[in-house]
Amino acid sequence: MLKIHQLHKSYPIGDSSLHVLKGIDLNVEEGEMVAIMGSSGSGKSTLLNIIGMLDEADSGEYILDNLPIKDLTEKKAAVYRNKFLGFIFQSFNLINYKNALENVALPLYYQGLKRKERQEKAMFHLGKVGLADWAKHLPKELSGGQKQRVAIARALAANPKLLLADEPTGALDTKTSYDIMAFIQQLNDEGKTILMVTHEEDIANMCKRIVRLRDGVIMEDKKVNQVRAEQYV
Amino acid sequence: MNRTRSLLSGFTVAFAILLFTILFGIANGLQNTFAEAFVDDANNSIFIRSGRTTKANKGLQAGRRIQFKNEDLDYVKEDFDDKVEFITARIYKNFQVSYRGEQNNYNIIAVHPDHQFLEKTQIKEGRYINQNDLNNKTKTVVIGRLVEEDLFSKTRALGKYVNLGGIQFKVIGVFTDDGGDNEERKIYMPVTTAQYLYGNNDYISQINLTYNPEMDYDQALVFSTLLSKKLKNRFSVARSDQRAIRVRNMAEGTKAVSQMTVGLTFIILVIGFGTLIAGIVGVSNIMIFIVKERTKEIGIRKALGASPKSIVSIILIESIFITAIAGYVGLLLGVGVLEIVKPYLVDYFIKDPGVSNTLVIGATLTLIIAGAIAGYLPAKKASKIKPIIALRND
Numbered sequence: 001m002l003k004i005h006q007l008h009k010s011y012p013i014g015d016s017s018l019h020v021l022k023g024i025d026l027n028v029e030e031g032e033m034v035a036i037m038g039s040s041g042s043g044k045s046t047l048l049n050i051i052g053m054l055d056e057a058d059s060g061e062y063i064l065d066n067l068p069i070k071d072l073t074e075k076k077a078a079v080y081r082n083k084f085l086g087f088i089f090q091s092f093n094l095i096n097y098k099n100a101l102e103n104v105a106l107p108l109y110y111q112g113l114k115r116k117e118r119q120e121k122a123m124f125h126l127g128k129v130g131l132a133d134w135a136k137h138l139p140k141e142l143s144g145g146q147k148q149r150v151a152i153a154r155a156l157a158a159n160p161k162l163l164l165a166d167e168p169t170g171a172l173d174t175k176t177s178y179d180i181m182a183f184i185q186q187l188n189d190e191g192k193t194i195l196m197v198t199h200e201e202d203i204a205n206m207c208k209r210i211v212r213l214r215d216g217v218i219m220e221d222k223k224v225n226q227v228r229a230e231q232y233v
Numbered sequence: 234m235n236r237t238r239s240l241l242s243g244f245t246v247a248f249a250i251l252l253f254t255i256l257f258g259i260a261n262g263l264q265n266t267f268a269e270a271f272v273d274d275a276n277n278s279i280f281i282r283s284g285r286t287t288k289a290n291k292g293l294q295a296g297r298r299i300q301f302k303n304e305d306l307d308y309v310k311e312d313f314d315d316k317v318e319f320i321t322a323r324i325y326k327n328f329q330v331s332y333r334g335e336q337n338n339y340n341i342i343a344v345h346p347d348h349q350f351l352e353k354t355q356i357k358e359g360r361y362i363n364q365n366d367l368n369n370k371t372k373t374v375v376i377g378r379l380v381e382e383d384l385f386s387k388t389r390a391l392g393k394y395v396n397l398g399g400i401q402f403k404v405i406g407v408f409t410d411d412g413g414d415n416e417e418r419k420i421y422m423p424v425t426t427a428q429y430l431y432g433n434n435d436y437i438s439q440i441n442l443t444y445n446p447e448m449d450y451d452q453a454l455v456f457s458t459l460l461s462k463k464l465k466n467r468f469s470v471a472r473s474d475q476r477a478i479r480v481r482n483m484a485e486g487t488k489a490v491s492q493m494t495v496g497l498t499f500i501i502l503v504i505g506f507g508t509l510i511a512g513i514v515g516v517s518n519i520m521i522f523i524v525k526e527r528t529k530e531i532g533i534r535k536a537l538g539a540s541p542k543s544i545v546s547i548i549l550i551e552s553i554f555i556t557a558i559a560g561y562v563g564l565l566l567g568v569g570v571l572e573i574v575k576p577y578l579v580d581y582f583i584k585d586p587g588v589s590n591t592l593v594i595g596a597t598l599t600l601i602i603a604g605a606i607a608g609y610l611p612a613k614k615a616s617k618i619k620p621i622i623a624l625r626n627d
Binding site for chain 1: 530533535
């Protein structure tokens with residue numbers, strides 16, 4: 001599903017440069033649920049951004065679903081992101097002047113779907129996250145948990161191969177966090193491959209595998225016994 | 234926030250277009266005034282008058298009276314055959330004119346048929362003087378609309394006989410003239426009739442002609458200079474004599490006016506484009522702010538699969554939308570202001586200030602293009618924003 005080999009990335013800082021990723025090797029199979037952990041500055045977000053094609057590696061190999069991701073033009077990157085990836089952000093990143101339904105429908109718009117089809121599909125996914133009744137509400141009228149659910153519905157709308165989550169519970173209280181995690185686990189149960197950056201141990205333990213980064217290298221990569229979130233809900 | 238900025242940038246454009254519309258309208262008004270001032274007579278007219286010599290020449294004394302005759306008119310006609318369009322003599326008379334009880338004093342002008350085209354006389358009823366009248370020296374007159382009004386009150390003048398200084402003349406036509414009331418208080422009669430009745434001579438007071446309209450101003454001026462030279466020679470008048478024979482070419486005035494109009498239009502266009510460009514720069518600036526404000530949204534859209542093209546179009550459409558709506562508001566305001574001040578501007582030589590439909594459509598199109606130009610650079614910049622940087626922008 002996802003193959004990364006000897007990935008390097010550095011950022012220029014003034015005259016010198018900061019080596020953030022120092023040769024990352026990572027394989028993720030279909031249906032996995034992986035937590036990437038590490039303190040701030042460990043390179044976990046950079047890694048996720050490169051996987052998400054929001055950023056580009058300096059060197060190394062990145063193959064997604066047998067497709068080498070290299071030297072992408074902006075246009076091609078846009079198409080790949082739309083087709084292969086779904087994003088969930090810490091701060092939800094909903095467009096504030098569009099209602100829940102319109103937010104969910106946005107990736108479908110970029111797929112070139114007709115308006116009616118977009119609305120139907122978006123409504124279906126909103127129903128899946130349990131917010132069908134909130135379709136016409138603007139983000140500011142929703143609670144944090146509801147916003148993240150809309151964001152998840154949006155990430156799922158284009159039916160991506162890989163779901164990328166950057167601290168998905170970072171802005172939520174514990175109860176809501178577990179709520180969201182229960183939902184993400186359910187998606188994983190249905191077969192979605194999920195990659196998530198977090199620095200919370202309890203959230204990481206709800207995944208099936210934990211990859212620990214420190215100073216740009218993988219310190220530890222182990223499978224864990226998944227803690228089910230619904231028991232806390 | 235977004236709305237306030239859009240409104241502000243819109244205001245810039247609206248104001249620019251408002252100024253543009255008012256300036257253009259006023260320029261049009263000035264042009265209308267000039268055009269009207271010269272509409273009365275054909276603007277390719279040349280008037281030839283005579284007077285007394287002021288200088289002795291070829292053994293002849295100063296103070297000699299120069300009198301044009303029929304043969305002089307024929308000379309001009311034949312000598313400048315290809316340069317003359319219409320030509321007529323004029324003999325000025327003034328008579329007490331009466332019909333039944335009503336009577337009044339009028340200027341009578343004896344003319345050739347060509348005079349109608351020179352003076353832009355419009356026949357309201359009946360006909361103008363023709364060659365047949367000239368040949369038969371008929372006692373016929375064509376009277377102005379106001380003469381008919383004065384003398385005939387409610388009845389029609391056509392076909393009736395009026396008394397001109399004791400002689401009965403048949404009214405064969407009634408005319409109107411755009412030159413004003415004085416022009417419509419005139420009476421025209423055949424030149425030959427006047428010569429026969431009043432002195433039985435072949436004298437004429439003045440020769441009026443129009444030059445071939447295919448000639449440009451410079452050619453026309455060369456023509457009138459040559460005309461003056463030849464006539465002075467014919468009457469043995471000194472070259473430098475300004476009084477004996479006077480050739481006045483309307484082209485001189487027309488040229489000055491049309492040059493002034495061109496100059497005026499040019500200035501207006503420069504000012505207009507200046508304000509328009511200021512508006513575009515204003516919108517462009519605001520668009521840069523808007524792009525900055527929407528950076529995060531652009532990042533989100535990119536993460537969801539928006540192509541650079543679609544980002545460009547989002548910003549461009551916003552820019553065009555603001556510019557077109559605001560510009561249109563400015564245009565409407567401008568037209569409104571012109572309508573309101575119209576009556577007060579007549580005193581300042583500005584008549585019917587306004588903008589044509591063509592200009593309105595042209596300006597609207599220009600606005601859309603201007604909006605596209607104003608939005609293009611910011612849009613291009615937006616499309617190049619890296620989603621990762623945009624998303625970090627909290």
